[in-house]
Amino acid sequence: MHILNIIVLFLVYSLTVSGDSLIDKAKRSGLIPIPNSADELLKMIDPDKMLTPERIELGKMLYFDPRLSKSSKISCNWCHNLALGGVDGVSKSIGDHWNGNPNHLNSPTVYNAVFFKRQFWDGRAKSLEEQIKGPLLAPFEMASTEKLLVDRIESIPEYVKLFREAYGDGMKIDLKSIALTISLFERTLITPSRYDKFLHGDENALSEKEKIGLDTFIDKGCVICHNGVALGGDMQPFELRSKYKHRDVGGFHGNGKRLMKVPTLRNITDTAPYFHNGMIWSLRDAVKEMSNVQVAYKVEFTDEKGGRQIKVNIIPINLTDEDVDNIVAFFHSLEGVKPTIEYPQLPKYRD
Amino acid sequence: MHILNIIVLFLVYSLTVSGDSLIDKAKRSGLIPIPNSADELLKMIDPDKMLTPERIELGKMLYFDPRLSKSSKISCNWCHNLALGGVDGVSKSIGDHWNGNPNHLNSPTVYNAVFFKRQFWDGRAKSLEEQIKGPLLAPFEMASTEKLLVDRIESIPEYVKLFREAYGDGMKIDLKSIALTISLFERTLITPSRYDKFLHGDENALSEKEKIGLDTFIDKGCVICHNGVALGGDMQPFELRSKYKHRDVGGFHGNGKRLMKVPTLRNITDTAPYFHNGMIWSLRDAVKEMSNVQVAYKVEFTDEKGGRQIKVNIIPINLTDEDVDNIVAFFHSLEGVKPTIEYPQLPKYRD
Helix, strand or coil, X not given: CHHHHHHHHHXXXXXXXXXXXXXXXXXXXXECCCCCCHHHHHHHHCCCCCCCHHHHHHHXXXXXXXXXXXXXXXXXXXXXECCCCCECCCCXXXXXXXXXXXXXXXXXCCCCHHHCCCECCCCCECCHHHHHXXXXXXCCCCCCCHHHHHHHHHCCHHHHHHXXXXXXXXXXXXXXXXXXXXXXXXXXXXXXXXXXXXXXXXXXXXXXXXXXXXXXXXHCCHHHCCCECCCCCCEEECCCCXXXXXXXXXXXXXXXXXXXXXXXXXXXXXXXXXXXXXXXXXXXXXXXXXXXXXXXXXXXXXXXXCEEEEEEEEEECCCCHHHHHHHHHHHHCCCECCCCCECCCCCCCCC | CHHHHHHHHHHHHHCCXXXXXXXXXXXXXXXXXXXXXXXHHHHHHCCCCCCCHHHHHHHHHHHHCHHHCCCCCCCHHHHCECCCCCECCCCCCECHXXXXXXXXXXXXXXXXXXXXXXXXXXXXXXXXHHHHHHHHHCCCCCCCCHHHHHHHHHCCHHHHHHHHHHHCCCCCCCHHHHHHHHHHHHCCCCCCEHHHHHHCCCHHHCCHHHHHHHHHHHHXXXXXXXXXXXXXXXXXXXXXXXXXXXXXXXXXXCCCCCEEECCCCCCHHHCCCECCCCCECCHHHHHHHHHHHCXXXXXXXXXXXXXXXXXXXXXXXXXXXXXXXXHHHHHHCCCECCCCCECCCCCCCCC
């Protein structure tokens, strides 16, 4: 499957031609802005028409509620802190009884995660709803069980009322409806930025340096993996050129074979430390490391006797210090406006 | 000193006479509403005129910022959760590396803490500002040091800017100014309730049962310790009549001698579990236990040959089930309106 992915990306990438405006070039390279119109955005984040204000509000409450964890101390927000770019800012996530992720994996941001095609570093969940069950139940994260979750929520009369109001009287409070509700709140965690303004046609939305950075980002092939609305969020092979320098720490790696979820670059300036095991603290160093570890591709089409031939050329990325500077400048244009969130008042247990 | 306290309370208590309106009786018993007027309120919470919008906003950011802890995972809000009545809802507070409070002490609420005369269960801090240094530095709570705190904040350019804007260019970022700023935010965490409306003269603000509860609360002597604006917050001796039933668990106790801070009763329905070691989960049970553990006093003045004599009569509290019911009903009238808090966006470390 990943070969197909790469081929599609080749094609997109190879369509980039010089002489284009940078906006056109970016779009032809697979970069997609967050839609300007609410209708278009809703088509993207709510294809199943599940969003309602009641569900979003209830989802927000659950997101911030530490009582969803076995200890009653750990909310979703503890590792995906909406005040800190949707992450916890430490290298590996820490959960129940201070246990760390056994694979030393870093908490990815929840902002714009609705645009990801896959969730988790290994991409094992196809939706936010599916992803949420992971940390709720993992013994080293929130350490709940379905029974515990349902018991807790059913012991809080106001929650029961809000679930019924959100879905109707016959609804069942279970792991599925709890995860769904949290995911509906998460769908709204979208952060439009100056970069989106630019892609929508405002040429002054980016500085000259940021434009050079974007151009370099495309030309050097970063865009082969970091594309779509999220500039990431799909699966790609890792360590195509050489081994990641912190592979001794834990986390799973790639060897050019194993697929890893490409992290979003939106708000990347907020979400240090970097990489799947959170071992690189500087964004400049992270960009350099990607330039060492990965390669870009270029596709050539040649018409020969037997028909059209496709030739894949592997190109080292080789970023200069100036390239890195410019790319990091571009990343600043991806800093988005976070939705305003009123900190909830959570309902209490039955008296 | 505590003898003096008790005497003062005797006097207040003994002034309660029958025939009064319940509002007058409550006020004469030492119960004070949250002022209606902003001026009066400010006199109470800001006698030193330190509050400004900039400082409150910065204080809010620091309150929610887990980077003030050694691990970068624990904010003030982790144990004093503004979504959960200003507490964490577990019996003993949990901090750095999941270490618990060595005395098995329960996190008290931060709401209305500005009205407390003393902070901490043992009353060792006289102000919020002084209290805040405790959890910031305690190895089993946030585990910071002054150097760590200052280094962290000075690595976040936006914080440095906000501190300068709040206090002037010459100000020093140190433990004192950090704690002060958080305390200024905490001064605003005030929750007026139906009970306040009642004390301000709205006789319909309480139900009949709640009024009976308030009357019982006064007559049985609960008000001897639970008085003032916070219905608590000053020091009083504990275990005056018999031993607390969960004294085996940890926490320090009283034996009728040691002073303990009287917890506020505002929002008490939100802040289970109860008692200093958080061992009682039901509010009814907590009220019953207080009725077993403590005593009330009644003072008699007799004019005898040698002059006026004061006689202190110790009275068992002895609450019936109906009394407990009524008192708990009254406690519901103390559920306050929490201030609306926009969840902050925290600034990032230097690039």
